[in-house]
Amino acid sequence: MVVLAASIISKSGKALVSRQFVDMSRIRIEGYLAAFPKLVGIGKQHTYIETENVRYVYQPIESLYLLLVTNKQSNILEDLETLRLLSKLVPEYSYSLDEEGIGRTAFELIFAFDEVISLGHKENVTVTQVKQYCEMESHEERLHKLVLQNKINETKDVMKRKASEIDKSKIERNRGDKGGFMSLQSMGSGRIDTGFGSDSGISNTGGSGFGSGSGFGLTPEVDTFSTKSKGRPAASATAPPKGLGMQLGKTQKTNQFLESLKAEGEVIVEDVRPSVGQAKPAAAPLTDPVTLTVEEKINVTLKRDGGVSNFVVQGTLSLQILNQEDAFIQVQIETSGNPAILFKAHPNMNKELFANENILGLKDPNRPFPTGQGGDGVSLLRWRMQSTDESILPLTINCWPSVSGSETYVNIEYETPAQIDLQNVVISVPLPALREAPNVQQIDGEWRYDSRNSVLEWSVLLIDNSNRSGALEFVVPAADPSAFFPISAQFTSSRTFSDVKVVNVLPLKGGATPKHAQRTLLATETYQVV
Known part of the structure; x- marks a missing residue:
């Protein structure tokens, strides 16, 4: 008393979806499905057909057939109830009841059939329960995704704070450039040697030696600055360079040219050149x-x-x-x-x-x-x-x-x-x-x-x-x-x-x-x- 297979076939007997619930060869089930259209009579009111071996319980769905293949000992009333439930499920998953629509949702329909029929016997389920089981919504999964999204948002906030701190530290360093340079000039006299290498901090040839701390040389930022004329204070990082002739990107004509390029769809990449004192990225302030x-x-x-x-x-x-x-x-x-x-x-x-x-x-x-x-x-x-x-x-x-x-x-x-x-x-x-x-x-x-x-x-x-x-x-x-x-x-x-x-x-x-x-x-x- 079992359902052998649940299938959706065309009027010509072409199998679109078929789920077998017992061990059955492909040739056998294809033979059953191909023989069904020949057995369907015209003008008959009943929806089942019996042969020597099996019983077909079917229901037309537009140009297709929803078909249950059962053995002859199966309870036909229970089979009709199973057929009625499946007929309600098919439109829930396939909005287009034709060959193309059934083919697009074949796997969803097979999963739904499995929830209704287990080992050939009907399960006591409703359409709502089948949809819920197939969706497999998990509260733990939603919670995990929510926690993961919160971590991503927190990381973005930390990045914004760090960027703000770096900008503030740059501003502080730029403000202190003038005083820092003058104090380093007053620390020692004579030639300042940078020791071994271009950016080494140690010197043993000038000033008053290690005891006074004036012989250790200058940092790369101050060293590059010291090549300018003596007595000239450090320029602000935001101040434009003076005496350098024509400057691109500063005139109204250049801005109009860039705007016209943007209007034509050209991607404009701003060429921001760092000042002399910003050869290296500013480090976080020392604590x-x-x-x-x-x-x-x-x-x-x-x-x-x-x-x-x-x-x-x-x-x-x-x-x-x-x-x-x-x-x-x-x-x-x-x-x-x-x-x-x-x-x-x-x-x-x-x-x-x-x-x-x-x-x-x-x-x-x-x-x-x-x-x-x-x-x-x-x-x-x-x-x-x-x-x-x-x-x-x-x-x-x-x-x-x-x-x-x-x-x-x-x-x-x-x-x-x-x-x-x-x-x-x-x-x-x-x-x-x-x-x-x-x-x-x-x-x-x-x-x-x-x-x-x-x-x-x-x-x-x-x-x-x-x-x-x-x-x-x-x-x-x-x-x-x-x-x-x-x-x-x-x-x-x-x-x-x-x-x-x-x-x-x-x-x-x-x-x-x-x-x-x-x-x-x-x-x-x-x-x-x-």
Whole structure:
């Protein structure tokens, strides 16, 4: 007493949807369904037909038949009730009762049939219950999505606050440029040497030496400023440069020209050039008495067919001290122990102490470190790593352009290792000259087309364990595959290759250990696939 199959067929016997509830071969069920239209009489009022083996219980639905195939021992009253329930469900899921409409909603109808009939027997359900069961709405799922959306909104709020803090710190630094420069000029006399390197903070040739704190040199911002004529105060970051001749983007005619381009649909990218004092992004204001900054710059050139042409990492450890009483210190660090990384301490550091105990301190312990250093502070340690090992790359990029007819399909994918997270990732892909933006068909992240430079920028805010790999696919008119190279990338990370960590800050004059903070940053200088 079971239902063998529930089906929807056309008047010619073509099976559109069929769900079997017992073991039955495809040939057998197709034979039953193909024979049914031949058995249907014209003008008959009953809605069932019996043969030697099975019984057909059916109901016309416009140009189709809703059909139950049962054995002859099945309860026909129960089968008619089942047929009536199914006839109510079909219009709920298929709004177009023709072959095309049934085909579009075939799986939904099969799921609904399964809720009504189980192992050939009718379940005690209603139309509303079947729809509820098929929708599978979950309160826990809705709650999870709500919590996830709240986290996303909170992250956006934090980003806005951080951006506001950075803007405020820039304004504060610009206001203090004039006073800071004059005070540094008055700290010492004679020639100021920057020690080893262009942005080193330590000097041993000018001023009154380490004791007075005037011989440590200038930060990169002040150093570049000092090339201007003496006695001229620092210009505000927002003040326009004077005496430089014609300035683009400042006249009414230029503004009218840009507006006309915008009106024609051209994407205008504002070219904002930083002032001399803004060569580097402004750091957050110092709050701890002692701040140590670990910064690494990475230069990578990858081959488009695989392999590494150039892979160089250069790092620095810088020190900034706010108060004079905290200047008599030594800094103990630890590293990853990678033999490929070559460390070099500043000449005024006690190299024997560093080599034996990983402690950075001045050769003369009676002299303090300078205080009030702006910018990146005083460089204590530098290191360099060079490799051709592709497995340690923080980001690998593969580009596969293929020409098909009059179009070029470009597939780009990125991958990152599990031990490093990347922030603010931007992958720039050069494009041939186009009349309109490329057709981006699939992307993990966001994209922007710079029509002026003919560059497609693919940006991912954060790459972590949830998106270790991603893909971009776009279509442009047929072009030479070499037109999509070199691909460049920019990103930052809080994980460095040297893994330099400040273990402790040791006071030399006794007393409590000053509170210290460590800042760590890995950033790209050049990162290209050629």
